[in-house]
Amino acid sequence: MNSLPASDVKPVNQTNTQSEWVWEQHIPTDLQVASQVLSHILERLQHYQWGQRELFGIHLALEEALVNAMKHGNRMDPQKQVHLWCSISREQFQVRITDQGEGFNPEEVPDCTAPENLERPCGRGLMLMRNFMSEVIYNEKGNQVTMRKHRSEEGAAS
Amino acid sequence: MSRNEFFQLERSGPATILTVQVSRISESEGIEQFFATLNALVQEGHKQLVLDLHQVQLVSSRALGKLVVFQRRLEQAGGWIRLCRLSDYLQELFRITQLGKLFQVFPDRDQALQNAPPAETQTLAPDNPAS
Structure with a gap:
């Protein structure tokens, strides 16, 4: 991974074949590094010819999940890390993000589209993740999210 | 016209047009x-x-969320904000989140300006500055 400083990100595993790219990293709790990780993954999605509409959705969902892990999970503690596992092929995008926090119950997040909640500043991230990804699954503790996106016909790059 | 990192500023009568200069407004990009x-x-x-x-x-x-709070405080201070020239994807985002009900969204600047209320009727409220 050329764009990330070696001191910030410790590569665990990377597999790059014509049909699938798999990447595993320990990422420091640092929003600038999160931005670099996002850009790197988006570059790989473009390499596998994902279309602009689906890139937008994945970008949004991944940003939400990474920032949630750092801000709400690790509470921006620089001593804590986020573990990221990502797999990209032409047909499917998968990512698993694990923080070192206490976890949370996603069922307790209020519906931000309800009229009484519309003006609340928080609570839209999880809804956007669910809207733009095919699957969003949390572990029991609530400190790990796995997201999958299956490419649709219209998602193919034109 | 002046510039800074985030906005290009233009005056149009009493209104200020702010063209956002960044591609992402997000936590990882200095929100x-x-x-x-x-x-x-x-x-x-x-x-x-x-x-x-x-x-x-x-x-x-x-x-x-921050835009919702910003708009509320700006209105309390006697101001207003209108959004324009959203990409198809951003329009979808506002639809999904139902925020199209809270914000006034226009396809272009002219329509946003034409629908602006007269400036002189605004009463500023210094006790409730947008912050």
């Missing part, structure tokens, strides 16, 4: 500075704002 700059502009007297988003590709959920 705090973005809104601090926006609030500073309000403090300088730019209280009637048209936010031109045509260069923006992504707005995170937290940025949407």
Whole structure:
């Protein structure tokens, strides 16, 4: 991974074949590094010819999940890390993000589209993740999210 | 016309058109500075704002939340904000989040300005500055 400083990100595993790219990293709790990780993954999605509409959705969902892990999970503690596992092929995008926090119950997040909640500043991230990804699954503790996106016909790059 | 990192400023009568210069308004791209700059502009007297988003590709959920709070405080201070030139994707984002009900969204600057209320009727409320 050329764009990330070696001191910030410790590569665990990377597999790059014509049909699938798999990447595993320990990422420091640092929003600038999160931005670099996002850009790197988006570059790989473009390499596998994902279309602009689906890139937008994945970008949004991944940003939400990474920032949630750092801000709400690790509470921006620089001593804590986020573990990221990502797999990209032409047909499917998968990512698993694990923080070192206490976890949370996603069922307790209020519906931000309800009229009484519309003006609340928080609570839209999880809804956007669910809207733009095919699957969003949390572990029991609530400190790990796995997201999958299956490419649709219209998602193919034109 | 003046420039800074986040906005290009243009005056149009009493209104200020702010063209957002960044492609992402999100936590990982300095969201705090973005809104601090926006609030500073309000403090300088730019209280009637048209936010031109045509260069923006992504707005995170937290940025949407901050925009909701910004608009509420700006209105309390006697100002207003209108959004224009959203990409198809951003329009979808506003539909999904139902925020199209809270914000006034226009296809272009002219329509945003034409629908602006007269400036002289605004009463500023110094006890409730947008911040």
